[in-house]
Amino acid sequence: MSQQRQKLAEQLAEAVAQALSEDLDRQERVLLVVSGGSTPVPFFKALAAKPLAWSRIDITLADERWVDEQSSDSNAKLVRENLLQGDAAAARFVPLTAEASTPEEGVAAVAEQTASLSWPASVVILGMGGDGHTASLFPDSQELGLALSTDEPLVAVRTPSQPQPRITFSASRLHQAHRHILHITGDDKRAVLANALNGDDVRQLPIRAFLSCPLAIYWAP
Numbered sequence: 001m002s003q004q005r006q007k008l009a010e011q012l013a014e015a016v017a018q019a020l021s022e023d024l025d026r027q028e029r030v031l032l033v034v035s036g037g038s039t040p041v042p043f044f045k046a047l048a049a050k051p052l053a054w055s056r057i058d059i060t061l062a063d064e065r066w067v068d069e070q071s072s073d074s075n076a077k078l079v080r081e082n083l084l085q086g087d088a089a090a091a092r093f094v095p096l097t098a099e100a101s102t103p104e105e106g107v108a109a110v111a112e113q114t115a116s117l118s119w120p121a122s123v124v125i126l127g128m129g130g131d132g133h134t135a136s137l138f139p140d141s142q143e144l145g146l147a148l149s150t151d152e153p154l155v156a157v158r159t160p161s162q163p164q165p166r167i168t169f170s171a172s173r174l175h176q177a178h179r180h181i182l183h184i185t186g187d188d189k190r191a192v193l194a195n196a197l198n199g200d201d202v203r204q205l206p207i208r209a210f211l212s213c214p215l216a217i218y219w220a221p
């Protein structure tokens, strides 16, 4: 882990902790939506160390791979092992999985589980892949149009470029949050973001759906 990425993670944790504290001063419970993948790990660790009223914080994911929670591909496992640690273990975490063999069969149950969260979210932290996907809004997904346009909260997704089926919050549900943050690292992702900022075809680079939320960008080499 480079020092710059570690510092970025700490700055992001400070900003998110401050946002959650502000909202906790005004409301009984608050919701944080986080992303999976490899980038958030140092951020999760830095945020877990913050002195927050964790028992009043709800946490869920922007998207999930439809895999067993013991799988190394599980975003829920990542959150449990890196964010829900120490005092932060008192947070209420609602994963995006259910007792069903496919996301199409499980999406209604996950919608029911997540309906009780403290919407709208205080903060949504998005990641981004090299193909411009964010959450599980993939350019090559058949369900991309639906996920970008539906008022339903969640969409089951099949993506040729990805080994597992997925479930994702829809763009409209993620848009409702009070604050949006993009957390990315590396020159390759910076180039993808620059490309996204230079055009407007959301289906080509789905991160474009969030560029005017407004979106705070946290990037390090």
Ligand SMILES: O=C1O[C@H](COP(=O)(O)O)[C@@H](O)[C@H](O)[C@H]1O
Pocket (backbone or CB within 6 Å): 035, 036, 037, 038, 039, 040, 062, 063, 064, 065, 075, 126, 127, 128, 129, 130, 134, 135, 136
């Ligand atoms: O598959 C996913 O990828 C993106 C980016 O992940 P990273 O490993 O490049 O950081 C992530 O934002 C998304 O939540 C995850 O499901």
